[in-house]
Amino acid sequence: MKKIILSFAILSLLATTGCSTPDGIDSDLSSLSSANASNFDKIFDVSTDNSGLVKITPIGEGVSKSMVTLGQGSTDPITVYPGGFTSHNYPEGNYTVTIVSYDIAGNQTSNDYPLQIVYVAPTNINATQNFAGTTLTLTATATNANGILVTWGDGGANETPTTMSGSLGETFSAPAHTYAPGVYTLTVTALSGGAATTTTTYPITVYAPFSLPITYESAIQNYSIGGTFGGVGVAKVANPFPGGINTSANVWKYTKPTGAASWSGTWTPLASPNGTPINIDNGSKIKVMVYSTEVGKMLNVELEQGSNGVSNKILKVASTVANQWEELVFDFGTLGIPAGTTFGQQVFRYNDSSDGTGEVIYIDNVTQSN
Structure with a gap:
């Protein structure tokens, strides 16, 4: 590489001054056509937190730049220079990443790389229940959860789950839900963002407002209130x-x-x-x-x-x-x-x-x- 640069510098000088070409230095640039890139490889650094984040670092000998087509989202190639990388958040699925590598002579080599993204099942579901009378306010957290669904347990066999809002790594919150007094099973399902899910159930008793008569026999009366x-x-x-x-x-x-x-x-x-x-x-x-x-x-x-x-x-x-x-x-x-x-x-x-x-x-x- 240093030899080629030197040749360009001296040739330019000679053209300006009109001097003859010194021995050992000539205008033959044919060596550029043989400076091929080789030994192509790639690095996929795939996150494990269900963010879908993939770091793509093209590697190859003699590469002057790489053009990376992600295989998802925008179809425009991304230019990556030696030592650099690009990253992208992928949904769960199978993709083909195309890397076109260029050598200093402008030659290009294209390689396709299969990429599989599989999200893991969330863990450590923790649901916090706060009752005000018969109205429940629910928040939940779960490791590697991209969303949470809650089934309140009072909607029958065809109850439509409620989506709890939030983002990966944050606390998810559901709208307040008002029950009729009774005994229910609350179901909390943590979503990975892909096929994997994790479900936890919570038996809950929704107490009727405390009032007379007091019999100490009702399953939905909180006799420990006060x-x-x-x-x-x-x-x-x-x-x-x-x-x-x-x-x-x-x-x-x-x-x-x-x-x-x-x-x-x-x-x-x-x-x-x-x-x-x-x-x-x-x-x-x-x-x-x-x-x-x-x-x-x-x-x-x-x-x-x-x-x-x-x-x-x-x-x-x-x-x-x-x-x-x-x-x-x-x-x-x-x-x-x-x-x-x-x-x-x-x-x-x-x-x-x-x-x-x-x-x-x-x-x-x-x-x-x-």
Whole structure:
């Protein structure tokens, strides 16, 4: 290459000055026609993240440039010079990449290279569910996912999946979906962008708004809504003492451990969207079935977050029998609550005159009536 360049330089000088040609240097350029490119090869650097990105680096001896036709998308060749490369994002499929290589004499050699792009099945699906009442907001991620489909589970056998929007490597989001209360199977399918997919299912329970009556028997009622304070514990359990006035399968176990604060208790939110407020017009009496091991200790039923500025209302009723179910009646009609008043929270306390001594009571069938 250096010899040829030198020849051009000296010939140009001689033509300008009119000097004769020195020995060893002449105007014969026939050597250019023998400077052929050879040993052609190619490099396909194919990504494995389902982006379809392929880096194409032509290689060959004596190549001055290469023209690469991708075989997909634009049909115009792309010029690649020695040491360079071009890249392209391919959908899954089979392609033919054509590389035309030129040597310094302008000769060209064309080679076709088969290229197969196969996307891999996504992994690590992670779906995050956020409920507001019966409305679900869903986001999901998955490694190597180009899209996600969600089947909500409430549309029958012919339900059309919803496409979750997003891009490779990002979090996918679905429009909010509102259910009827019930038990469903949520299906999340991660798409590779090709034939491969990965599917995960999630059993979900869509709870009805918490409201009276409270039976502890419904599969679509969230009896854990709300919480406790002061050290007491609660749990839905099988009825340990079925009989008498209460033969139901499930009840609420209320435990006041030794040392639990006298003011301890439970709270249940009834405001929308998670609950239905207690409307005093539907009945001024709250009735509760109770099983206790002692006579005389009082159960509190408290109605809080009253509408129109109505203050919290508290009634206490003592147990009258031990070791059997009885119904305690809390008559809020004696407290002069204005008609139309609603309450957004209900509270239970037990024996609030002293700290806990390890008491256990059972509560069931909380109803409202006149």
